[in-house]
Amino acid sequence: MVWRIYMHLTSAVFLSLGSFICGLSAFIMLFFQISYLIEWEFFFFNSSSLVMSLIFDWMSMIFSSFVLLISSMVLFYSGGYMEGDKSLNRFMYLVLAFVMSMMLVIMSPNLISILLGWDGLGLVSYALVIYYQNEKSANSGMLTVLSNRVGDVALLFSIALMMSLGGWNFIIYCGGMDDSFTLLLKGLVVMAAMTKSAQIPFSAWLPAAMAAPTPVSALVHSSTLVTAGVYLLIRFSPALSGSFVSSFLLIISCLTMFMAGLGANFEYDLKKIIALSTLSQLGVMMSILALGMPDLAFFHLLTHALFKALLFLCAGVIIHNVKDYQDIRHMGGLVKSMPLTAMCMTLSNLALCGMPFMAGFYSKDMILEMAFMSDVNKMAFLLYGLATGLTVCYTFRLIFYSMTGESNIGSLSAVSDSSSIMTSPMMVLSLGAVMGGSALSWLLFPESYMICLSPWLKSLTLMVSLAGGLIGYTLNIMNMNYSLKSLLSVSSVYFMGSMWFMPYLSSAMVSDFSLSIGKKIEQSLDKGWLEHLGGQGAYFMGSQSSGYVEISQSKALKTCLKTVVVWAIILLFMVI
Structure with missing residues (x-):
């Protein structure tokens, strides 16, 4: 027990110290x-240098500071959440390896060196998703790792294509990628980012990854794995401006945030609701990136990391107290018995909705106003408005079911805020959810954006948010979910609530398509033709040939040949 407390305390202290150093360095830079920019050259190949690169600028340092801060809070929190786990040390080491992989992604401006952290994230995330070692975790882990392998392959192809530019430092070459040849390269990089950040059609793995322990979800879905794709595109953004790829990315990201917001309104699993919320916010970041504003995407990336980590930690405390149920229908009335957790969760929810002067307001409101001011088509404009309303709608639905509604908690649940190990990190992140947005806006945007909108466009965000909150709360007070299911057809409700059938399509592609093709290839090639033409066939032919050679070199064959020759000569003389 002493070792476990020492483990999570030591990790939290050292990561907090690293966060402070990185934050101070970011301010100075x-x-x-x-x-x-630091480079180590390994070897020179075909006029291209293979180098390990690290970049230390204000962007990488401030993002590293946020990742280390959230990681330290999560590891400290894990000391209480994972207290009874027999493999706590292994869990801690896996989380630390995960943080180290993310730091490699943040610090690498080179496609080859970024691959180390990129693959490290995929490998360690698989190990963390299957941590509980049951069938559901195994299926979720397989879906996660196979979906992400698509992006890894795209990144490998982009490395091969980028060799023609003379190097792999995309920070240097991004400005010159404006011809048709680099369109394929940009498309591959965007595909890699889409798989990591779970955009359509790769969205199914993100809610499935909720099979991991809640502290891992808090880390993965706030500042590490899912944001790696957004961060890569922020670094790659000079190459994307004005290209066809950015237009494609805009419509995909807008559809993703609408689909995730719609699905969260039909979901009852607490962690999956928050995961779909993350997916919606990733769509917001990707869409503003596609519109050519990477600084706003980075701003929302940082503020989102603060309040989303807090939201997951609050969800973990609630799940821990209500006998490990995740269904929000088995909660309710928690504001009376868990006032501290209820306060922190309400703060994070309001920041997510864009409540004025909370962390999410500064980034989200600016993103929406810049999107409304830019030259977007009507489809994207409509999806922006609907996604914003749906975000507030599912947030107030969640508040009703878990916090303020009728209590449905089992009689044996010990519901309280007694664990200081779990509530202390929540208090720290609450400060970030309240003050982080304003502090970052003053730091990153000393000169404010000039936004010129008509009065109805200016007030559209507020009106849509108020309408969404009102609908989300009143419909659930009136218990309208079942009425909606009876009014609408069951198939359409099922379609909207199941992420547009993407989990089933992804599972079918993984199991029925990929694995069945792999099985047929194994049977026809590995266990079929290659048995005759491959290693086994070569061994058989070699053995047979060596047997013939051995016979040809033996004395018996020579004696036989001599006898045949003698008899042939005798027969010849007799004939003559």
Whole structure:
């Protein structure tokens, strides 16, 4: 027990110290406008240098600071959440390996060196998703790792294509990628980012990854794995501006945030609701990236990391207290018995909705106003408005079911805020959810954006949010979900609530398509033709040939040949 407390305390202290150092370095670099690029050259190949690169600028340092801060809070929280686990040390080491992989992704401006962290994230996330070692975790882990392998293959192809540019430092070459040849390269990089950040059609793995322990979900879905694709595109953004790829990315990301918001309104699993919320916010980041504003995407990336980590930690405390149920229908009335957790969860929910002067307001409101001011088509404009309303709708639905509604908690549940190990990190992140947005806006945007909108467009975000909150709360007070199911057809409700059948399509592609084709290839090639033409066939032919050679070199064959020759000569003389 002493070792376990020492483990989570030591990790939290060292990561917090690293977060402070990175944050201080970011302030200095931003103030003096300096950055450092470190390269180690391994070898020179075909006029291209294979180098390991690390970049230290204000963007990488401030993101590293946020990742280390959230990781330290999550590891400290894990000391209480995972207290009875027999493999706690293994869990801690896996989380630390996960953080190290993310740091490699953040610090690498080179496609080859970024691959180390990129694959490290995929491998360690698989190990964490299957941590509980049951069938559901195994299926979720397989879906996660196979979906992400598509992006890994796209990244490998982009490495092969980028060799023609003379190097793999995309920070240097991004500005010159404006011809048709690099369109394929940009498309591959965008595909890699889409798989990591779970955009359509790769969205199914993100809610499935909720099979991991809740502290892992807090880390993965706030600042690490799912944001790696967004961060890669932020670094790659000079190459994307004005290309066909950015238009494609805009419509896909808008559809993703609408689909996730719609699905969260029909979901009853607490962790999956928050996961779909993450998916919706990733769509917001990707869409503003496609519109050519990477600084706003980075701003929302940072603020979202603060309140989403807090939301997951609050969800973990609630699940821990209500006998490990995740169904929100088995909760309710928690504001009376868990006031501290209820306060923190309400703060994070309001920040997610874009409540004025909370962390999410500064980034989300600016993103929506810049999108409304830019030259977007009517489809994207409509999806932006609907997704914003749906976000507030499912948030107030969640507040009703878990916090303020009628209590449905089992009689044996010990519901309280007694664990200080779990509530202390929540208090720290609550400060970030309240003050993080304003502090970052003053730091990153000393000169404010000039936004010129008509009065109805300016007030559209607020009106849509108020309408969404009102609908979400009143419909659930009136218990309208079952009425909606009876009014609408069951198939349409099922379609909207199941992420447009994407989990089933992804599972079918993985199991019925990929694995069945793999089985047929194994039977026809590995266990079929290659048995005759491959290694086994070569061994058989070699054995047979060596037997013939051995016979040809033996004395018996020579004696036989001599006898045949003698008899042939005798027969010849007799004939003559």
